[in-house]
Amino acid sequence: MTGAGPLPTPEGRPTGAPAPRYGPPRATIDRDRSKSWLRRAMPIVAAHRWTFATALALSFAGLVIQVQVPQLLNRAISDSIVRHAVPLSHYGWWVVGLGAAAGLTGFLSRLFLFRTAYAMEYDLRNVVYEHLTTLSFPFYDRVQAGQLISRANSDIRSVHLYLTFAPMILVQSAIAVVAFGYMLSINVLLALVAMVTMPFVYVIGRKMRASMFPVSWLIQARLAEVATVVDENVNGVRVVKAFAAEENQLRSLASAARRVQWATVKDADLRSQWAPAIQNLPQVGLVLVLLFGGYLVIQGHLGVGAILAFNAYLLMMQAPFTMLGMLIMMGQRAAASAGRIYELLDEEPTVVDRPGAVVLTGCRGDITFDDVRFAYGDGSGPAVLDGFCLHLDPGETVALVGATGSGKSTVARLLTRFYDVTGGAVRVDGTDVRDLTLASLRANVGVVLDEPFLFSASIAENIAYGDPGASRERIVAAAVAAGADEFVRALPAGYDTVVGERGYTLSGGQRQRVAIARTLVVNPPILVLDDATSAIDVQVELQIHDALRELMVGRTTLVIAHRLSTISLADRVVLLDGGRVVADGTHAELLATTPRYAEVLAQAEEHEAALAATATATAGATPSEVRP
Numbered sequence: 214m215t216g217a218g219p220l221p222t223p224e225g226r227p228t229g230a231p232a233p234r235y236g237p238p239r240a241t242i243d244r245d246r247s248k249s250w251l252r253r254a255m256p257i258v259a260a261h262r263w264t265f266a267t268a269l270a271l272s273f274a275g276l277v278i279q280v281q282v283p284q285l286l287n288r289a290i291s292d293s294i295v296r297h298a299v300p301l302s303h304y305g306w307w308v309v310g311l312g313a314a315a316g317l318t319g320f321l322s323r324l325f326l327f328r329t330a331y332a333m334e335y336d337l338r339n340v341v342y343e344h345l346t347t348l349s350f351p352f353y354d355r356v357q358a359g360q361l362i363s364r365a366n367s368d369i370r371s372v373h374l375y376l377t378f379a380p381m382i383l384v385q386s387a388i389a390v391v392a393f394g395y396m397l398s399i400n401v402l403l404a405l406v407a408m409v410t411m412p413f414v415y416v417i418g419r420k421m422r423a424s425m426f427p428v429s430w431l432i433q434a435r436l437a438e439v440a441t442v443v444d445e446n447v448n449g450v451r452v453v454k455a456f457a458a459e460e461n462q463l464r465s466l467a468s469a470a471r472r473v474q475w476a477t478v479k480d481a482d483l484r485s486q487w488a489p490a491i492q493n494l495p496q497v498g499l500v501l502v503l504l505f506g507g508y509l510v511i512q513g514h515l516g517v518g519a520i521l522a523f524n525a526y527l528l529m530m531q532a533p534f535t536m537l538g539m540l541i542m543m544g545q546r547a548a549a550s551a552g553r554i555y556e557l558l559d560e561e562p563t564v565v566d567r568p569g570a571v572v573l574t575g576c577r578g579d580i581t582f583d584d585v586r587f588a589y590g591d592g593s594g595p596a597v598l599d600g601f602c603l604h605l606d607p608g609e610t611v612a613l614v615g616a617t618g619s620g621k622s623t624v625a626r627l628l629t630r631f632y633d634v635t636g637g638a639v640r641v642d643g644t645d646v647r648d649l650t651l652a653s654l655r656a657n658v659g660v661v662l663d664e665p666f667l668f669s670a671s672i673a674e675n676i677a678y679g680d681p682g683a684s685r686e687r688i689v690a691a692a693v694a695a696g697a698d699e700f701v702r703a704l705p706a707g708y709d710t711v712v713g714e715r716g717y718t719l720s721g722g723q724r725q726r727v728a729i730a731r732t733l734v735v736n737p738p739i740l741v742l743d744d745a746t747s748a749i750d751v752q753v754e755l756q757i758h759d760a761l762r763e764l765m766v767g768r769t770t771l772v773i774a775h776r777l778s779t780i781s782l783a784d785r786v787v788l789l790d791g792g793r794v795v796a797d798g799t800h801a802e803l804l805a806t807t808p809r810y811a812e813v814l815a816q817a818e819e820h821e822a823a824l825a826a827t828a829t830a831t832a833g834a835t836p837s838e839v840r841p
């Protein structure tokens with residue numbers, strides 16, 4: 214792969230890239246933060262209104278059918294049992310028919326309801342994930358992966374469940390109104406007596422909501438803590454084991470788990486205080502019906518069948534009340550979860566395309582850092598770069614050398630606009646990178662990061678990550694240029710070998726070579742190698758130098774390096790110290806004129822020797838076999 218293949222188009226890489234396989238979410242949340250969480254979620258509910266409305270209508274129809282049964286019972290008792298006017302089987306058949314109809318509507322309404330629920334879950338999840346992909350690096354520096362995972366899972370779950378089940382429960386509660394209507398039609402006074410307890414249910418419900426909300430919030434937040442600990446333990450398992458720190462990690466997990474336990478027990482405690490009251494108040498109504506209704510029957514004002522029907526209606530009303538308690542709890546949890554999800558969705562990306570940003574086309578590779586100042590965070594902290602000036606001519610290869618922590622990687626991150634400069638400007642072909650579209654800038658600048666991250670996919674897929682349509686020939690050519698071909702072929706399934714999570718089934722040097730190949734496939738006119746060969750053997754590195762040299766022809770390349778061998782690839786070396794370039798020239802010139810340069814190189818050499826020593830010592834902690 215010697216500069217072969219077309220340059221990527223500025224808009225990204227449409228060459229053979231497969232169309233997205235996911236249907237984008239049908240709606241997103243309302244951006245207006247002043248609205249309540251439910252109103253903000255309405256666009257998502259509205260997107261599924263038809264299936265949802267069908268589910269609700271069917272559920273209501275089912276209830277209307279059910280509500281007929283006590284009425285039939287009342288009539289069966291008075292017409293068939295008391296007066297023998299109609300055969301009892303007549304009513305029997307009616308009850309069977311109504312039961313079958315209620316069963317059918319129940320089945321259909323559930324079908325539609327669950328469809329709606331999972332469609333909303335799909336939308337919410339994609340809305341959150343789409344938003345995450347737009348967020349900038351400063352956000353990812355701050356946030357913990359476990360928090361994101363739990364927001365994308367348990368929080369979304371509690372929100373979508375509430376969004377679908379709350380209206381369903383409300384519809385079912387509407388049956389209470391219908392049942393009450395029937396009760397009124399039988400006997401007004403008795404109906405009012407039966408409902409005496411309702412205001413209490415309302416008051417208790419309000420109190421319950423108020424006391425449960427903070428606990429619900431706590432539960433969701435603490436679940437996220439557990440997710441964070443688990444995430445770190447799993448991802449950091451090599452460090453944990455290398456330090457034999459399992460015991461410590463278990464302790465931190467146990468304490469997070471205990472905090473969840475405390476909150477959930479508190480939640481159950483509150484629930485058990487309130488829920489029985491709400492659920493059993495209607496029973497008090499039942500007693501009153503029996504007492505007062507019984508009196509009316511004895512006085513001859515009311516038939517026995519009527520008491521039976523009343524009884525059945527009150528039981529029917531109990532179900533919604535039981536669910537009402539549940540609804541309140543679900544609502545509290547959903548409100549807390551929605552708050553956490555919105556917090557994420559309200560996070561604005563900081564590095565975005567300016568209005569009127571231009572597409573970088575026909576990139577020559579002329580790079581200028583003009584008096585750049587940069588500080589991490591909100592820009593008020595200590596400056597990592599201050600007065601940093603550097604110019605790279607098209608096609609030039611420059612080595613950036615500096616002590617560890619001097620800001621070399623930061624320079625690379627500013628060129629690709631992972632972060633925006635705090636002062637000054639970075640220009641590509643004379644245009645401020647902030648005036649270019651992000652997609653076109655990043656398509657033209659290929660970076661090999663100092664920590665190569667591979668996905669748990671095949672090696673071929675990893676190499677073709679930037680251009681999923683790349684042919685096998687191009688993939689292999691890139692691997693050859695990066696010195697990866699030989700070891701890849703020796704793997705059990707060659708290029709189709711699946712690497713473990715983050716590529717941990719490969720050695721550090723192998724990962725780096727795959728990462729280099731991944732960037733080469735994209736064939737960018739500007740190349741940044743950030744310590745890209747630090748874990749590769751000096752011998753192997755020398756082998757791939759020829760290929761790398763060939764690659765650098767016609768490309769502007771910035772190599773961040775410690776090793777003399779890597780530095781020798783460059784036309785020019787610059788020394789970064791104290792946030793600015795303090796020396797600029799050939800390696801020999803810098804050695805002769807700048808004592809600090811020799812110092813930094815010596816430090817790097819020591820550092821590398823120390824690294825090599827620890828690598829040998831902890832080799833046992835890294836799985837060396839590769840699963841096919």
Ligand SMILES: Nc1ncnc2c1ncn2[C@@H]1O[C@H](COP(=O)(O)OP(=O)(O)OP(=O)(O)O)[C@@H](O)[C@H]1O
Binds near residue numbers: 624
């Ligand atoms: N994401 C970040 N948020 C806050 N500070 C950071 C971040 N990344 C780096 N820093 C700080 O910025 C300084 C420069 O870091 P940088 O990674 O650019 O150094 P480097 O020269 O690449 O070092 P090395 O040779 O060890 O890779 C360091 O002091 C570091 O602590």
Ligand SMILES: [Mg+2]
Binds near residue numbers: 621622623663744
């Ligand atoms: Mg670095």
